Amino acid sequence: MNSPAGAHGGQGAHEARPRGSASLAVEDLVAGYGEVLALDKVTITAAAASITAVLGANGAGKTTLLRAISGMVRPRGGRVLLDGADRAGRGPEDMARAGIAHVPEGQGVIAELTVEENLRIGMMSWPGIGWRRAERAAALAEAYERFSVLADRRRRLAATLSGGERQMLVIARALVARPRVLLLDEPSLGLAPRVMTQVMDMVVRLSRDNGITIVLVEQNARAALAIADRGVVLNLGRVVATAEARALATDVALRHHYLGF
Amino acid sequence: MVEFLQFTLSGISFGMIYAAIALSLVLIWRGTRLLNFAQGGMAMFTTYIALEVVRHTGSYWAGFAVALAAGVVLGAVAELAVIRPTLGKPELNAVIITIGLLILLEGLAGILYGGQYRSFPAAFSVIGLKAGSTPLGVSRSDVFVAVAVLAAALLLAIGFRYTSAGLRMRAAAFNATVARLSGIRVARVITVGWALAGLLGALAGVLVSPSTFLYPNSMDSIFVFGFTAAVIGGLDSPAGAVVGGLLLGVVLSYAGGYLGSQGSDLTALVALGILVVVLMFRPDGIFAGARVRRV
Numbered sequence: 001m002n003s004p005a006g007a008h009g010g011q012g013a014h015e016a017r018p019r020g021s022a023s024l025a026v027e028d029l030v031a032g033y034g035e036v037l038a039l040d041k042v043t044i045t046a047a048a049a050s051i052t053a054v055l056g057a058n059g060a061g062k063t064t065l066l067r068a069i070s071g072m073v074r075p076r077g078g079r080v081l082l083d084g085a086d087r088a089g090r091g092p093e094d095m096a097r098a099g100i101a102h103v104p105e106g107q108g109v110i111a112e113l114t115v116e117e118n119l120r121i122g123m124m125s126w127p128g129i130g131w132r133r134a135e136r137a138a139a140l141a142e143a144y145e146r147f148s149v150l151a152d153r154r155r156r157l158a159a160t161l162s163g164g165e166r167q168m169l170v171i172a173r174a175l176v177a178r179p180r181v182l183l184l185d186e187p188s189l190g191l192a193p194r195v196m197t198q199v200m201d202m203v204v205r206l207s208r209d210n211g212i213t214i215v216l217v218e219q220n221a222r223a224a225l226a227i228a229d230r231g232v233v234l235n236l237g238r239v240v241a242t243a244e245a246r247a248l249a250t251d252v253a254l255r256h257h258y259l260g261f
Numbered sequence: 262m263v264e265f266l267q268f269t270l271s272g273i274s275f276g277m278i279y280a281a282i283a284l285s286l287v288l289i290w291r292g293t294r295l296l297n298f299a300q301g302g303m304a305m306f307t308t309y310i311a312l313e314v315v316r317h318t319g320s321y322w323a324g325f326a327v328a329l330a331a332g333v334v335l336g337a338v339a340e341l342a343v344i345r346p347t348l349g350k351p352e353l354n355a356v357i358i359t360i361g362l363l364i365l366l367e368g369l370a371g372i373l374y375g376g377q378y379r380s381f382p383a384a385f386s387v388i389g390l391k392a393g394s395t396p397l398g399v400s401r402s403d404v405f406v407a408v409a410v411l412a413a414a415l416l417l418a419i420g421f422r423y424t425s426a427g428l429r430m431r432a433a434a435f436n437a438t439v440a441r442l443s444g445i446r447v448a449r450v451i452t453v454g455w456a457l458a459g460l461l462g463a464l465a466g467v468l469v470s471p472s473t474f475l476y477p478n479s480m481d482s483i484f485v486f487g488f489t490a491a492v493i494g495g496l497d498s499p500a501g502a503v504v505g506g507l508l509l510g511v512v513l514s515y516a517g518g519y520l521g522s523q524g525s526d527l528t529a530l531v532a533l534g535i536l537v538v539v540l541m542f543r544p545d546g547i548f549a550g551a552r553v554r555r556v
Contacts, residue, residue: 070442096444104438112435113428120425121432125444177443 021048021211022180029078031068038064053228060234062217070102071095096125099180108170111159122176164195221259225249267398268518274403276510277410281465282487283502285458291434292454298359301484302366304466336459370477381470495546
């Protein structure tokens with residue numbers, strides 16, 4: 001797989017910049033499935049343009065946290081604050097239009113559509129999409145400039161892409177959507193180590209260069225903490241630690257108990 | 262040879278009717294994974310509405326246009342009023358609701374219009390066309406049927422392929438989760454799908470009724486053949502619906518033509534035979550895409 005092109009994509013990059021950074025805060029969030037309580041009064045904060053790693057063992061509630069933020073799961077209590085405005089209980093369509101992009105684990109690509117169609121799906125949250133032809137073309141050009149591997153395959157079905165290419169497509173689509181907050185669920189799952197490094201580099205660039213606030217759920221705690229500003233550790237639906245990523249990475253007891261490295 | 266040509270052209274004309282019903286079923290199936298058993302009943306009801314308009318205005322085309330509009334409204338209302346409340350509940354609920362809707366519409370048509378057979382006008386002459394002195398077995402009306410359904414199918418295909426609305430519908434059909442997370446209002450897309458299906462059903466109703474007469478159960482057998490065509494082509498494939506409809510129409514025409522009076526009685530059996538043969542070799546239909554199963 002090709003490396004993505006430079007993060008500073010020239011004039012096109014300016015055109016496709018997100019609609020400003022946004023802070024995200026979750027306060028006392030309660031969510032679950034039927035009788036099962038998956039999140040029990042979870043509180044996290046993510047500063048604008050920061051990377052927050054959400055860590056924990058399987059069943060800790062990481063994926064449910066992202067699903068509750070993006071509206072895929074309706075919270076039973078608590079608040080989801082985007083730049084201070086509570087949006088808890090809104091559906092995923094409204095959350096996407098508010099600027100929250102959620103890339104779910106392993107199902108981000110629509111395999112039956114072409115690469116370009118997948119990218120165009122990313123623009124569906126734009127207001128007045130039908131009238132912004134030039135802007136749409138510029139956003140696509142910028143995505144292809146960043147991800148040259150996608151440019152070469154724009155007419156091919158997404159089903160024909162490799163795992164790494166699919167992940168790049170998902171991230172490119174998120175970028176095209178111009179989100180203010182990006183929720184990434186296990187972006188490195190199933191990828192070769194070299195490709196995983198590329199994906200993590202891209203996550204950093206999205207935050208640093210585009211000002212996107214990123215909440216990253218990742219089984220590979222070491223890799224996630226290496227790129228994150230802050231880390232949150234969940235266990236059985238509760239927050240057991242929240243601190244600077246560097247501090248979490250050097251907390252030997254916490255690592256042994258909850259992070260497995 | 263002349264007979265073969267006649268049976269083929271006649272089969273294409275009827276096959277297009279099956280294709281329209283099949284397309285309407287595919288539209289709903291792709292969006293909701295639901296078979297709309299009320300599709301034939303909805304088509305019958307909109308055809309009654311068209312007949313009323315034709316009688317009052319004397320204009321076939323006014324009736325035609327009102328039928329299509331009524332199909333759009335009926336499709337959207339059915340989805341919003343009786344199907345949407347079943348979302349998130351067992352799939353069988355929605356299936357039973359569509360059967361209930363069919364019974365309701367057929368009962369209502371019987372109350373409002375009576376159970377007797379009514380003739381429905383054709384858009385064009387039903388007198389058979391000839392090539393020189395050789396009868397072709399089809400009329401101008403049959404040609405209109407084929408052209409109308411083909412035009413509708415082409416418009417749908419172009420809309421799906423080249424417009425943002427079409428991309429929304431395809432995204433919602435293939436992966437509703439990703440579509441919703443991308444800001445697509447999937448519930449609205451599903452309503453539009455039902456409305457379009459209602460339109461196609463209404464089109465089938467006004468096109469077939471000059472040949473079959475109109476009565477409360479008049480679309481039942483057409484629905485069965487349309488459903489068969491959709492399964493043959495692949496319930497996920499609009500192109501498959503058209504090909505399945507044409508295949509079924511032509512084969513049934515051959516059966517009816519070459520087997521004499523017995524052939525007409527055997528059409529249902531022939532349709533079943535085609536269905537069994539296709540499903541033996543292509544369980545998901547002729548045009549079903551290759552599926553990747555995660556293990």
